[in-house]
Each structure stands twice: as C-alpha cells, then as structure tokens.
Amino acid sequence: MRCSHACLLASALAMPLLIPSYTHAAEMLDEVVVTATLRPQQLVDVPVSATVLDGKTLKDAGQQHFEDVLGLVPNLNWASGTSRPRYYQLRGIGELDQYQGAPNSSVGFLIDEIDFSGLGGLATLIDVEQVEVLRGPQGTNFGANALAGLIKIKTNDPVPHYEFSGEATGANYGTGSLGVVLGGPLGIAGQNSAFRVVAQRYRSDGFRTNEFLGRDNTNGFDETTLRGKVRFDFGSDWRIDLSGMYVDQDNGYDAWSIDNSFTTRSDYPGRDAQRTKAIAAHVNYSGWDAGNIESITTYSAVDLTYSFDDDWGNNPFWLATTGYSPYNYYSDIKRTRTTRSQELRVSSKDEPIHAGRMAWVAGVYALNLREANSDTEFAQDVSYDPIGSASVLKSNYSATNAAGYGQLDYDLTDATTLSGGLRFEHRNASYDDSDDIAFSPSESMLGGNISLVHRLSAKHSLRTILSRGYKAGGVNIGLEVPDALRKFDAEYLWNLEVGDRATWLSDTLTTDVSLFYMRRTNQQVSSSIQDPGNPAKFIFIVGNAARGENYGLEASGAYRLDAHWNLFGTVSLLHTRFINYQYVDTYTGDLHDLNGREQAHAPGFQFSLGVDWHDPSGWMARVDVTGKSNFYFETSSNEKSAPYQLVNGRLGYEQAHWAAYLWSKNLFDKRYAVRGFFFSNEPPDFTPKRYVQNGDPRQVGVTATWKF
Secondary structure (H helix, E strand, O other): OOOOHHHHHHHHHHOHHHOOOOOOOOOOHHHOEEOOOOOOEEHHHOOOEEEEEEHHHHHHHOOOEHHHHHHHOOOEEEEOOOOOOOEEEEOOEOOOOOOOOOOOOOEEEEEOOEEOOOOHHHOEOOOEEEEEEEEOOOOOOOHHHHOOEEEEEEEOOOOOOOEEEEEEEEEOOOEEEEEEEEEEEOOOOOOOOEEEEEEEEEEEOOOOEEOOOOEOOOOOEEEEEEEEEEEEEEOOOEEEEEEEEEEEEEEEEOOOOOOOOOEEOOOOOEEEEEEEEEEEEEEEEOOOOOEEEEEEEEEEEEEEEEEEEOOOOOHHHHHHHHOOOOEEEEEEEEEEEEEEEEEEEEEEOOOOOOOOOEEEEEEEEEEEEEEEEEEEEEEEEOOOEEEEEEEEEEEEEEEEEEEEEEEEEEEOOOOEEEEEEEEEEEEEEEEEEOOOOEEOOEEEEEEEEEEEEEEEEOOEEEEEEEEEEEEOOEEOOOOOOOHHHOEEOOEEEEEEEEEEEEEEOOOOEEEEEEEEEEEEEEEEEEEEEEOOOOOOOEEEEEEEEEEEEEEEEEEEEEEEOOOOEEEEEEEEEEEEEEEOOEEEOOOOOOEEEOOOOOOEOOOOEEEEEEEEEEOOOOEEEEEEEEEEOOOEOOOOOOOEOOOEEEEEEEEEEEOOOEEEEEEEEOOOOOOOEEEEEEEOOOOOOOOOEEEEEEOOOOEEEEEEEEEO
C-alpha cells in the first residue's frame, strides 16, 4: 500500500489529535517530568519534541526489552544485525552497525546517568520507571553523541518503605524468565535514605532452527540483569545517590539464512554477548543560597563478543548444492570498552514561572572512552585456500571529550519563557592497530539552542526551537582504504521545529504535535564495498556528503473515553535526501551518485494505534498496532524493505497484590524484515542477491506478577 506525502500529511492532520504522548491517559500532561534535560522539567515546559513511556505503558505494552516498545515512539527506528537493538535512528539519523574499532554515535543512550551510546542491547525493562526520547540535536545538554537525539532509561529510585515484588514468564520458543525487586529504608543517614535491588534471569531459544547442527537455540537469549541503588538523604541540603549494575547477555547470533527463512545452516553459529559492569554516584547539594550544586561520576566496563558465520552455510551443504567446497568463512570480534565521566553542574534555585524570573545552569563535563578490539577473520575457500587460515587485526582506540556548557531561561511574561544554551566541546582521539595504521585527530565543536515556550494555560504550551548539534569526525580504518578517503570531517546539524503540547476536554485528551526541518552539513554517510576476490571481506567507509536534509511531522496523543477505556497512538512523517553525495567503489572504480536519494533506515511513514480497557473487577485488555512504510536497507544498495504492520495484545486479571496476563507479540505472525543486504555470498557464480534478517514470528506467553 502506497501513499504520497501529501496524502499522509492530510491523514496526519486529520487525526492529530486522535493520538499523542504515550504518558498514561489517566495522568495529567503537566505531571510528567523529563529528567534527560539539564534540570528536571515538566513535559509541558520542554521545548523539544519528546516522548515519555511511563511505567504502566512499559508493563502493559512491553515484555522484556526496550525493543518491545520501540514502535510506540514517533520516528524512532533500529537496525538489526545484532541479537538486541544496539543501533538506533531518530528522524532517519543514526548508525546501522559498528564493525571496526572507533565508535562514534549519533544517538545518545543513557541508563540513569551512565552513557551507553552504541550499546543499547542492555536495555531490559524490569523495574524501569520511564523511558524518555528527545528528538533532534541535544547539542547543549549532551553534546557530540546526540546529533540526532537522546534516549534515556530511568529506573525506579529507592523509596523509604519495604517492597518485595516480582514477575515470572513462560512462553513458546523455550522462553522463561524470573525477576524480583527488593527495597526498603536504610535506617541510617536520614528518614528518606533507602535501597533497591533488582535481579532477573531471562532465557529463550531465539526463533530459529539450525538444520545442520540439529539445534533450535543457536540464536537464543540468555540474559541476567542485576541492578542496585542506594540513596543517602542527609536532611534538606545533601543527597547522595549511588547505583550499580551488572548485565550479562550471552546471546546467540544465527539469524541469517541463504533462503531468507527461519531455518539456518551455519556450521559456526555466532554469538552476541555483552557483559556490562557500571557504577555511578550523583551528589546533590542544595544548601548554597545562590543555587544547587551537582556532581555526577560514572564508570562502566563492557566486554563484547560479536561473531557470525559469514557464509551462512556448511561444507556438506555447499558441496551438495553447488559442488563448491570447502567454502567456509567466519568472523569473531571481541571488544573491551571502558568509559569514565565526570560532570559538575551548578544551577539556580527552582522558582515558579513569573515575569522577570531568570533561571540558569552551567557546568563542565569530561568523558574518556577506551576500546580495545581483536577482530579475527577465518577463510577457507577451495579456489585459493582449501586448508584455511585466520587473520587477526588488533586495535586500540581512545577518545577524551571535555566540554563546558551553559543555559539561561528568562521569563518574558508570566506565560512565556525564552531560553538559550551553548556547549563548547573539545575532543582528542587516538587509534592504532596491528596493520600499522595510526591517527590522532583533535577538534573543537560548538552547539547550542534558542527556544521560546508560551503557555496558553497550565496544561497547554506552544514551542519553537532552533538548535545546532554536532558529531565528531574521524578516520576510516583498513589497508585497502585509499588515502583520499582516509579522513572524514565533523558533521553539523541545524534543527528548526515548532510544536503544540496540550491537555484538553477536562483532562481526557492529551496531544503533542511537532513540525521539524533539519539541515545537515558535511553529512557523514557510511557505505560498504565488497571485495570481489573474497566474498566475506568488506571495506567500510564513512564519507561526507555536501549536505542532507530531513524534515517531517510527529503527532502523538491519548484519549480517555471513560473510566475504563483509553485510546492512544502516534503518527510520524519523514522525508530525507542526500544532497551532492557520490562515492567510488574501491575495487571496480564505479561512481555511485546518491544525490536526491532517501537515506537508509528512514521510513517515510510510521504509526501506532492502541486501546486498553480496565474493569473494576480486575480484568484488563490491551491491543497495539504498529506499522511503517518501506525504507532503504543500506546506503550502498537500492534494496528496500516491504511495508508492514504488527499487532501485539495482552489480556489479564489484576488484583491488589498479584496479577496474571496472557500476551502475544506479532499476533498474526507477520513476516517482515529488520535488516537487509545486497551482495555476493553463494558460489560458484557469486551473483549479488538480496538477503534479509526477519523479525521475530508470533510468540504467545503468560506472565504472573506479585507485589507486597
């Protein structure tokens, strides 16, 4: 089904308002607090396009992972190729993968205050208070890692009363999980001091059958989540929040098949493992007469293994079907990433909005990221190396970002606030590897914003913002990269948007509508080029387009029909294009001109529509429908996905201390693609062909929860 942009725009404007922000319909818009900004703000006062998925939405629409609720956020997408979503795109901007050792994210990703940009796989949902998604560049409050926007997962804070809760799940495909939450008062350092501990184990077979190995768990999940928080409340002046997490995801990765089915034939099924240890300390002092002082210190250590069978087959299979054997390739990438950050922030005291009020925030920030990589590639090919051999590339990467920022809010009237912010950031990076490639770029970048928020009432605001974001440049890695393509420059993005956010009809309807236009300068574009003499070898090159543009509309909303029924949904339109971008195939010399073409993983139309029902007797039901139009899989090919719609549902019975639910994901077992390539992989002719990774099939399960 196809629809022109004009058609889609007309349909969007006809329903604005059938549908906005995914805060629970029973809550008032101005009760939702966004914490991903420099100071906590009520959603009605936030000048950027934002979506907040609250705890109730996550419980009713989600199941285990942030992946389950991605479709509820306008213009948010993800590129698969991993067991869990790791790389996100906002408004069509974001990485699709990282095969080499120099991470450089476009979408910031935080869990509480810890930066996990490019590591979104650890986003399990147990005991999460809310998910916040800020769209558009966050050049003032987050800097280089948030060119396209910021995703923040906020977990529940400790509370000074005892709590014991948990959940257990069983489902088809060998799925089972058990999680518990324990919290209570500390009995020291003030009456509000408390602790909270979370533990969960999740396992699943992973929706694939490996025909060659006779196994159904080569693409499976094995995930352990441990989190803890302690709050020390020293009266009205001091508060110290300590948090820590250990997330061990030892997942398989065997998702690709020669015939694009759920039956694989790999003799070397891959692994997508991520073991994360992280701690953070947030110190808040409010005894200073002029304002508040905050210190945020974080540390994380992540060990990753990402391996896969490059040829997706096995020697007996290739011999029987093509007579070409041995033909065996696999890759094994091991990474160790550590990050350390320190932020000092001072801000004025919170005051009610009134004419002449001036609020301010200023701070300094430093982040050091180190990543060591070991990339092993094994090749066994009857045409040139029937015995087989392995090559290993070892690399070390380090980047230090130091920034200073400030923001000033001035109330022109009792209803209108003018804000402006700036961030200056300097970045030093270094890279060296066993191929004797080394570089150490250094650059300074400037971003910021100016915004105007006008409140028509306490629950209705108009907003406009002009913001500038940035993303650091770098160097392309690999001996085969031509010298002329070795370096790429920093990208800058200007974003202009206007919006309306409101609660209507005696607090029964909430709406949020944004129109945005983004202009990209020196747009960084990633492409891959296949070596015709080695089907498993690719050159990955980031180049700069002269310009790019992304513009569209986002609308979301919720309507409470009565005490039992709620309607909610979102709609987003997106138009993207490259402006003056060409790249050359290193092996063939062919020139590829992408001027005017849409960008990858940027569907022009997305929607979600849902309904839930809660009866006083305890029965509940919820149905969500999400969908998107087609989109290009890659910059370096013209292959597109097909449009699709998915239906998820939940039926449950809830009482004060326990609940039970029957649920289904992809209820109608829709076949759809979440990643795609067009390249040569099948001997003996090695004709380029379309390959896709399918999304998960229908899953049905039951979940029981309890709370005391």
